[in-house]
Amino acid sequence: MTTPPAASTTPATPTTPAAASPLRIGLLGAGPWARNTHAPALAAHPDAVLTGVWGRRPEAAEALATAHGTRAYAGEAGIDALLEASDAVAFALPPDVQAPLAVRAAEAGCHVLMDKPVATTVEGARAVAEAVAKAEVASVVFCTLRFAPETVAWIAEQAAVGGWFTARAQWLGSLYAAGSASEYADSPWRREKGGLWDVGPHALSVLIPVLGEVTELTARRGPADTTHLILRHGSGASSTVTLGLSAPPAAAGMGIELRGEHGTAEIPGWDGAQPAFRGAVDALAEAVRTGVPHACDARFGLRLTELLAEAERQAG
Structure with a gap:
């Protein structure tokens, strides 16, 4: 087993004064994820105002902005104008497009609500974490299970119970199976990096707060893009994780099971991405208001990137 290096950046401790309510949030990204989750959740949030949409394809940004009664921004100047008009920005962009723009947003004094993974390189994720810490802005990384009402409560309950011996997590999608018509x-x-980078952050974002920091990691490849992980945690517990996006439709599914002194516990289902994203907006607003970093912030996003990069290196 290999012990992955720990994040070296200083913990972010945002001290920016609480922003006026509602929080003005701009959206960077106008693809399917932004259209299906971010824009409708922001537009309907009672404590947020969608200040505008910027996209790499101006026509997509215009269509999405029009659908939600806000303004479209275009080009490099449009990014700066949207940052100027916003207290915070949400990202629905590929990770390595997101990372430098998140640095830019933090440097402009905007709080950041990022998608997972923050970046696909440790250097990219570290630059974000350091920019957030230096600017003293709030940050949240949108790992769905950490913010869906049903699963966030379950995670907190299992962390409080303790005494876990081992865990098994499996997230197998059929995105690349024959006949798949998913726009994602x-x-x-996603096609280049596979399930390790796409759904791996979700699994790790549950296991780490319950079982503790990952102290040892072993990774091996399975069929197609499938990756198998064996993890040792700071609590002494171990876990196994199977991740992939190419399973046959009949084999696809997600589950996380814990076993320990008090028996077993299985993660519940949740009601889609939009409620979870609303929870992430709430978490960002709370971090802005209180100055207390959320546990799933840019620094945690860096740690996830370190673990995923080490797993990718080992799996080859």
């Missing part, structure tokens, strides 16, 4: 399959970064 067209994502170049």
Whole structure:
């Protein structure tokens, strides 16, 4: 087993004064994820105002902005104008497009609500974490299970129970199975990096707060893009994780099971991405208001990137 290096950046401790309510949030990204989750959740949030949409394709940004009664921004100047008009920005962009723009947003004094993974390189994720810490802005990384009402409560309950001996997590999608018509399959970064980087952050974002920091990691490849992980945690517990996006439809599914002194516990289902994203907006607003970093912030996003990069290196 290999012990992955720990994040070296200083913990972010945002001290920016609480922003006026509602929080003005701009959206960077106008693809399917932004259209299906971010924009409708922001537009309907009672404590947020969607200040505008910027996209790499101006026509997509215009269509999304029009659908939600806000303004479209275009080009490099449009990014700066949207940052100027916003207290915070949400990202629905590929990770290595997101990372430098998150640095830019933090440097402009905007709080950041990022998608997972923050970046696909440790250097990219570290630059974000350091920019957030230096600017003293709030940050949240949108790992769905950490913010869906049903699963966030379950995670807190299991962390409080303790005494866990081992865990098993499995997230197998059929995005790249024969006959798949998902619009998310067209994502170049997702096809290149596979399930490890796409759904791996979700699994790790549950296991770490319950079982403790990952102290040892072993990774091996399975069929297609499938990756198997064996993890040792700071609590002494171990876990196994199977991740992939190419399973046959009949084999696809997600589950996380814990076993320990008090028996077993299985993660519940949740009601889609939009409620979870609303929870992430709430978490960002709370961090802005209180100055207390959320546990799933840019620094945690860096740690996830370190673990995923080490797993990718080992799996080859």
